[in-house]
Amino acid sequence: MLAAMHAHGVDRLVVLSSPAVADAADRPGLFYRSARVLLRVVMPGVVNDHREQARLIEASGLAWTIVRGPLLFTDGTRTRRYHAGPIGRDSRSRISRADLADFMLATATGGGFMRMKPLVSQ
Secondary structure, X not given: OHHHHHHOOOOEEEEEEOOOOOOOOOOOOHHHHHXXXXXXXXXXXXXXXXXXXXXXXXXXXXXXXXXXXXXXXXXOOOOOOOXXXXXXXXXXXXXXXXXXXXXXXXXXXXXXXXXXXXXXEO
């Protein structure tokens, strides 16, 4: 995909990943520190894939955003009330799929969070 984007002059990439992908700005509390350990134990292949994906994207030279979803996704409605940023004390464990999609579309079309890895949660 990265090669095709370069070949066709497409510069903007927004992808969904997991909180197992770390960011230097993260300051996780006990919940997300524990979740990262649990994810590595329960789903090591998925965690490794997400981390490799992030490494390749960061090295691509594209205008990327790696959106990290929280641990739980709900079928709730779009509220546009969510927090996006490094993992910290404001990070929650869930978000509705509608709000996550809203954030990703707004980021892709508006250009926000360029070369960042925000966790998006309610």
